[in-house]
Amino acid sequence: MTDVMAADVTACDPWDGADVAALVSLEPVARLRYRSRFGDANLNGRSYGGQILGQAMMAATLSAPEARPAAMLQLLFLRGADPDQRITFDVQALQDGKRFSSRHVIGTQDDGRTILSAQATFCAPQPGPRHAAPFAPSEDPDRLPDLTMIPEALMAQLRPLGPYSRHIKPCMDFRIPEVERQLSAATAQPRLRFWLKSRQPLAAHSHAQSAVFAYLSDWWLNFSSVGNHLRALQSREPLYLSSLNHCIWFHRAFSPDAWMHVESESPCADGGRGLSIARIHDRDGAMLATAIQETLMVHPDGEAT
Numbered sequence: 001m002t003d004v005m006a007a008d009v010t011a012c013d014p015w016d017g018a019d020v021a022a023l024v025s026l027e028p029v030a031r032l033r034y035r036s037r038f039g040d041a042n043l044n045g046r047s048y049g050g051q052i053l054g055q056a057m058m059a060a061t062l063s064a065p066e067a068r069p070a071a072m073l074q075l076l077f078l079r080g081a082d083p084d085q086r087i088t089f090d091v092q093a094l095q096d097g098k099r100f101s102s103r104h105v106i107g108t109q110d111d112g113r114t115i116l117s118a119q120a121t122f123c124a125p126q127p128g129p130r131h132a133a134p135f136a137p138s139e140d141p142d143r144l145p146d147l148t149m150i151p152e153a154l155m156a157q158l159r160p161l162g163p164y165s166r167h168i169k170p171c172m173d174f175r176i177p178e179v180e181r182q183l184s185a186a187t188a189q190p191r192l193r194f195w196l197k198s199r200q201p202l203a204a205h206s207h208a209q210s211a212v213f214a215y216l217s218d219w220w221l222n223f224s225s226v227g228n229h230l231r232a233l234q235s236r237e238p239l240y241l242s243s244l245n246h247c248i249w250f251h252r253a254f255s256p257d258a259w260m261h262v263e264s265e266s267p268c269a270d271g272g273r274g275l276s277i278a279r280i281h282d283r284d285g286a287m288l289a290t291a292i293q294e295t296l297m298v299h300p301d302g303e304a305t
Helices: 002-010 049-062 152-156 179-183 208-216 223-233
Strands: 026-030 033-036 070-077 088-096 100-109 113-123 172-175 191-198 240-250 260-270 273-282 287-298
Touching: 026 049, 033 049, 049 070, 049 088, 049 100, 049 113, 049 208, 049 240, 070 208, 152 179, 191 208, 191 223, 208 240, 223 260, 223 273, 223 287
Parallel strands: none
Antiparallel strands: 026 033, 033 088, 070 113, 070 240, 088 100, 100 113, 172 191, 191 260, 240 287, 260 273, 273 287
């Protein structure tokens, strides 16, 4: 009986694949301790990195003052997580000052195995100088094809990148403009721009908004680090890709259930690690957030190109 009860506590509930707000929701189990409810696997059978980001963001948010929206999330992926097992998030309140609240989050699984360490800050908008990188949308994302409509011959060129495929999570809408130029092995560059949003509307001013954005922010972000190597990789075994760390700066409060334009660029890849930096704007050109991810990108055979 004890073993059955333990399994009931640690095993995730089935997720419907569509309710992204439910996916990032957490159960309080003690003061400043929360437990995940659902798991979300990637194509390698491990927890999708966005799930880890979203749930860590939610754990920090639940302990922050209501009037202070998310300002920053910085997360280290320490170990791969089992998507069938719950994650326990322990939050430490580092600061509740005049302007900022800061939280440290540790996520554990499998009897104390640490899988993530995160820092998050929260701050109400303050008076001060303002500027932002400009953006003027050149297409209507609703008129762009999703990945399922892109020719298989084009998508087949992504085989060396392992996880990249025609698969789209049903909880999100994802569109790539100029897809032939951006994804072709002959013309791909160390950058990628795309449109992204959650399919399910989110309640206004809900805790889930920043957590859902964190979930979405992992999607195709690191393609800019590997895409321009496609031509050289065509005759090689697929790269092993794994997120090492991920940072988000929230420049303003917003809801990710409206279209967001993501422009990701990789300034450098070396030593088996690639860096991708993304600017996120809304359809009106307002800058919403900046996201940076470092990715492990190595050849299974150990040879460099």
